[in-house]
Amino acid sequence: GAAQLERPSGARPGVRVGRSFRARAGDQPRRPPGPVPVPGTMKQETAAQNSPPASPPSSQPLSEDGDPQALWIFGYGSLVWRPDFAYSDSRVGFVRGYSRRFWQGDTFHRGSDKMPGRVVTLLEDREGCTWGVAYQVQGEQVSEALKYLNVREAVLGGYDTKEVTFYPQDTPDQPLKALAYVATPQNPGYLGPAPEEAIATQILACRGFSGHNLEYLLRLADFMQLCGPQAQDEHLAAIVDAVGTMLPCFCPTEQALALV
Numbered sequence: 057g058a059a060q061l062e063r064p065s066g067a068r069p070g071v072r073v074g075r076s077f078r079a080r081a082g083d084q085p086r087r088p089p090g091p092v093p094v095p096g097t098m099k100q101e102t103a104a105q106n107s108p109p110a111s112p113p114s115s116q117p118l119s120e121d122g123d124p125q126a127l128w129i130f131g132y133g134s135l136v137w138r139p140d141f142a143y144s145d146s147r148v149g150f151v152r153g154y155s156r157r158f159w160q161g162d163t164f165h166r167g168s169d170k171m172p173g174r175v176v177t178l179l180e181d182r183e184g185c186t187w188g189v190a191y192q193v194q195g196e197q198v199s200e201a202l203k204y205l206n207v208r209e210a211v212l213g214g215y216d217t218k219e220v221t222f223y224p225q226d227t228p229d230q231p232l233k234a235l236a237y238v239a240t241p242q243n244p245g246y247l248g249p250a251p252e253e254a255i256a257t258q259i260l261a262c263r264g265f266s267g268h269n270l271e272y273l274l275r276l277a278d279f280m281q282l283c284g285p286q287a288q289d290e291h292l293a294a295i296v297d298a299v300g301t302m303l304p305c306f307c308p309t310e311q312a313l314a315l316v
């Protein structure tokens with residue numbers, strides 16, 4: 057189970073939320089005591105509590121003692137369709153200076169130790185632009201979200217936290233500071249670049265505790281469709297195309313089905 061996947065002991069505190077939030081370089085985030093919450097089992101507040109507040113929320117500054125009154129969390133992979141933490145508001149938009157790449161290996165959610173799947177991370181790229189969803193967490197939602205994401209993203213996924221500037225699609229002139237989970241080349245699960253056909257093959261062949269790797273790819277492609285024509289992700293599109301080309305090889309033929 058997930059317990060075996062716990063990172064090496066001696067972990068030091070991971071994500072700190074202060075005037076600017078960061079995980080100290082090299083930190084192995086500490087897994088909170090108690091059973092590892094399997095993603096998808098997190099409590100969901102009622103829709104009313106998750107619906108945006110009546111007045112558009114201001115991006116409240118962190119309070120003086122560093123205890124956040126509100127925090128924005130930027131999702132650009134599975135967080136786009138399955139945040140699984142309570143939030144008060146959400147915005148579709150983008151971050152500049154980063155490109156999304158299927159360069160992070162995953163041996164828990166969408167793969168196994170024997171057959172690691174591929175999930176996304178952010179690559180620093182001056183010309184890059186990555187679309188996703190920013191979620192606003194307030195009050196007690198902040199610690200709940202960070203505790204949950206520390207396990208799902210950091211401990212189980214090898215992601216670190218990074219501060220990014222998020223541009224809401226509707227108000228790009230009012231950018232927000234947000235926390236993003238980024239898998240750097242230094243993390244043990246990092247796989248790095250590969251031809252899109254090879255990535256597609258890996259995605260077609262892998263599954264993990266959260267489901268098939270193909271579902272992960274297609275849900276992200278769905279989201280990008282919803283963002284409209286101005287949101288392009290050539291890397292993602294090339295992998296989806298490669299999957300479409302290869303799928304017949306992975307799909308049983310009539311004869312094979314007849315043998316089932």
Ligand SMILES: N[C@@H](CCC(=O)N[C@@H](CS)C(=O)NCC(=O)O)C(=O)O
Nearest residue numbers: 131132133134135162165213237266
């Ligand atoms: N940090 C990125 C990527 C997150 C991501 O895909 N993380 C994996 C961990 S390896 C995950 O949570 N997967 C859950 C799932 O695949 O449903 C995001 O903001 O969405």
